[in-house]
Amino acid sequence: MTIVAVGQTDLEVGNLPHNRQRIRRLLDDADHAGVQVLVLPELANSGYVFADRAEAAACAEHIPEGATCRLLAEWSQGGRLVVCGICERADDGTLYNAAAVFASGEHKTTYRKLHLFGKEGDLFAPGDTPLPVIAHGGFRYGVMICFDWLFPEAARTLALQGAHIILHPANLVLPYCQAAMITRSIENRIFTATANRYGEERGTVFSGMSQMTSPRGAVIVRAAERWRGVLSAALDLALAEDKMITERNHVLNDRRPEWYRL
Amino acid sequence: MTIVAVGQTDLEVGNLPHNRQRIRRLLDDADHAGVQVLVLPELANSGYVFADRAEAAACAEHIPEGATCRLLAEWSQGGRLVVCGICERADDGTLYNAAAVFASGEHKTTYRKLHLFGKEGDLFAPGDTPLPVIAHGGFRYGVMICFDWLFPEAARTLALQGAHIILHPANLVLPYCQAAMITRSIENRIFTATANRYGEERGTVFSGMSQMTSPRGAVIVRAAERWRGVLSAALDLALAEDKMITERNHVLNDRRPEWYRL
Numbered sequence: 156m157t158i159v160a161v162g163q164t165d166l167e168v169g170n171l172p173h174n175r176q177r178i179r180r181l182l183d184d185a186d187h188a189g190v191q192v193l194v195l196p197e198l199a200n201s202g203y204v205f206a207d208r209a210e211a212a213a214c215a216e217h218i219p220e221g222a223t224c225r226l227l228a229e230w231s232q233g234g235r236l237v238v239c240g241i242c243e244r245a246d247d248g249t250l251y252n253a254a255a256v257f258a259s260g261e262h263k264t265t266y267r268k269l270h271l272f273g274k275e276g277d278l279f280a281p282g283d284t285p286l287p288v289i290a291h292g293g294f295r296y297g298v299m300i301c302f303d304w305l306f307p308e309a310a311r312t313l314a315l316q317g318a319h320i321i322l323h324p325a326n327l328v329l330p331y332c333q334a335a336m337i338t339r340s341i342e343n344r345i346f347t348a349t350a351n352r353y354g355e356e357r358g359t360v361f362s363g364m365s366q367m368t369s370p371r372g373a374v375i376v377r378a379a380e381r382w383r384g385v386l387s388a389a390l391d392l393a394l395a396e397d398k399m400i401t402e403r404n405h406v407l408n409d410r411r412p413e414w415y416r417l
Numbered sequence: 418m419t420i421v422a423v424g425q426t427d428l429e430v431g432n433l434p435h436n437r438q439r440i441r442r443l444l445d446d447a448d449h450a451g452v453q454v455l456v457l458p459e460l461a462n463s464g465y466v467f468a469d470r471a472e473a474a475a476c477a478e479h480i481p482e483g484a485t486c487r488l489l490a491e492w493s494q495g496g497r498l499v500v501c502g503i504c505e506r507a508d509d510g511t512l513y514n515a516a517a518v519f520a521s522g523e524h525k526t527t528y529r530k531l532h533l534f535g536k537e538g539d540l541f542a543p544g545d546t547p548l549p550v551i552a553h554g555g556f557r558y559g560v561m562i563c564f565d566w567l568f569p570e571a572a573r574t575l576a577l578q579g580a581h582i583i584l585h586p587a588n589l590v591l592p593y594c595q596a597a598m599i600t601r602s603i604e605n606r607i608f609t610a611t612a613n614r615y616g617e618e619r620g621t622v623f624s625g626m627s628q629m630t631s632p633r634g635a636v637i638v639r640a641a642e643r644w645r646g647v648l649s650a651a652l653d654l655a656l657a658e659d660k661m662i663t664e665r666n667h668v669l670n671d672r673r674p675e676w677y678r679l
Contacts, residue, residue: 269673269676270666270671270672270673272663272665272666273663273664273665273666274665276665281673282673282676285676285678286676286678302666305603305604305662305668306604306671306672306673307569307570307573307604308569308573308672308673308674308677308679309677311569311570311677311679312676312677312678312679315678315679316678329662329663331600331603331634334596334599334600335600335603335604337596338593338596338597338600341567341593341597342567342568342569342597372593400567400591401534401535401591402535403534403535403536403538404532404534404535404564406567409532409568410532410568410570411531411532411543411544411568412570412679414531414544414547414548414574415570415571415573415574415679416547416548416574416577416578417570417573417574417577417674417677417679
C-alpha cells in the first residue's frame with residue numbers, strides 16, 4: 156500500500172512568505188501522517204489572481220533552485236514523492252504555470268500546463284513539455300494541472316503511458332471537475348488525486364473539495380469546501396493495472412482508433 | 418426549439434411481436450407529445466440477453482426493410498427524425514448491434530456499434546461504420562450506442578464533426594453512464610439524449626434513468642429506474658454551437674493534439 160495525500164489550503168496572491176509557510180505546514184502535516192506521495196495545489200508558491208504579468212513575474216521562481224522547490228526537494232528525501240504547482244520563471248524569463256515533481260530528494264521533472272484557463276494566457280506561455288509519467292517505487296505517476304481535466308485526451312495520454320494515478324494540482328473555479336474526475340478514473344481505470352485551493356482571492360472563489368478517486372470511480376476521500384489540511388489514504392496502486400471493466404472489456408485495448416477522428 | 422425525446426421501455430428477448438408493440442406504443446406517445454427527434458433503446462427490436470448467436474440471428478432484421486424499421490420510417494414522415502437500436506442482419510448474414518436512423522420517411526444511415534460490451538462479441542461483428550453525424554432541419558445529430566459512452570474518443574469524434582446533440586440508444590447495465598454523460602456534455606459543450614431500457618432479462622438488470630443533458634452539464638430530464646414512456650423537452654440545439662466554457666476557452670480549439678499520445 157502507498158500512502159497518498161492531497162494537501163488543501165488557502166493562499167495569498169503575491170505573499171510569498173505566507174504561501175511558503177502554508178506549504179511548509181502541509182509538508183509537516185504530511186510528514187506526521189506518514190505520507191509517501193503528496194499532491195499540493197496549483198501555483199502554490201504564488202497565489203493565482205495576478206493583477207498583471209509583472210506581479211506574476213515577481214512571484215515566479217526557478218525550478219529547481221527556487222525557495223519553494225528547495226522545501227519540496229527536502230521533504231521528498233528518503234523515497235517520498237511530491238508534486239506542487241509552481242509559478243515558474245524559465246531561464247529566458249518566460250513564465251509558466253508549472254508542476255514540479257521531486258522524489259527521493261531530487262528534481263524528477265517539470266510539467267508546464269498545456270491547457271491554460273481564462274486569463275492565464277496573458278501571464279503564462281502555453282505548456283511546451285509532454286504530459287509526464289514518473290516511475291517511482293514500483294509505480295507510475297502521471298501529472299496534469301487543473302484545467303487539463305476538461306480534455307479527456309490529457310488523462311488518456313497519461314493512462315496510455317501506464318500511469319497508475321494522476322497527480323493533479325488545481326485551483327478550481329468551475330463546478331464540474333470533481334465529478335468529471337470520477338469519469339476520468341472510470342474511462343482509464345486509474346486513480347486520481349486532485350489537490351485544490353479553497354478561499355477567495357480578489358473576488359475569485361476556489362472550490363476546495365480536494366479528492367481522490369479509485370479506478371472503479373469511487374470517491375475515496377473528498378475534503379470540505381473550506382478546510383485546510385492533508386487528506387491521506389492507503390492506496391493499492393496496483394489495482395490500476397486491472398483495465399478490465401467487464402470480464403471481456405479492456406478500457407484501453409478496446410479502443411477503435413481507426414474509427415476516431417480526433 | 419426542437420422537441421427531443423427519449424423513449425424508455427422494457428423488452429422481452431426473442432419476443433418480436435411484443436417488442437414491436439412496445440416500440441409502436443413509444444412512437445404513438447411521441448406522436449401525441451409533438452416530438453420531432455426521438456431516441457429509442459439499443460436492440461429494441463430483439464431484446465438483449467440472447468442465449469446464443471442462433472437466437473440473436475432469429476431476432477435480427479434487415480435495415481431498412483425489416484418490420485421494426487418500417488415502423489420507424491413511417492413515424493419519421495413529415496420532417497421527424499428517429500434513431501433506434503436494431504439487431505441487424507446484413508446481406509451476408511453477419512449480425513451487428515446497430516442503430517438505424519430514419520428522417521422524413523427515409524433511411525438516413527446505419528451505425529454499427531464500435532465498442533462491443535461483454536459477451537456481445539460472441540454474437541455481433543464489431544462495428545465497421547463511422548460514427549455518424551446526420552444533418553437534418555438545420556442541426557447536426559450524432560449517434561453512438563450504449564458502451565461507446567466509456568470511450569471519450571467517440572463523443573469527441575461526433576463533436577468535432579459538428580454534432581449539436583448525441584443520440585444514444587442504450588441497454589445500460591453498469592452504474593456509471595448517466596454521470597459520465599454529464600462529463601461528455603461538458604467536455605464537448607454538446608447535448609446528449611440517452612434512451613435506456615429498464616427491467617430484467619435472464620438475470621441482467623437494466624438501469625432505466627434515461628436522460629438528456631445540456632452543453633453546460635445540466636441534467637435536463639432523467640427518468641425513474643423503472644418507468645415506461647417518452648420523456649421530451651424543447652431544446653435550443655443552437656446552444657451547442659457556443660463552445661466557450663469561459664470567455665477565453667473553446668473546448669475544441671483549445672486542444673493541444675501535438676502533445677497527446679493517443
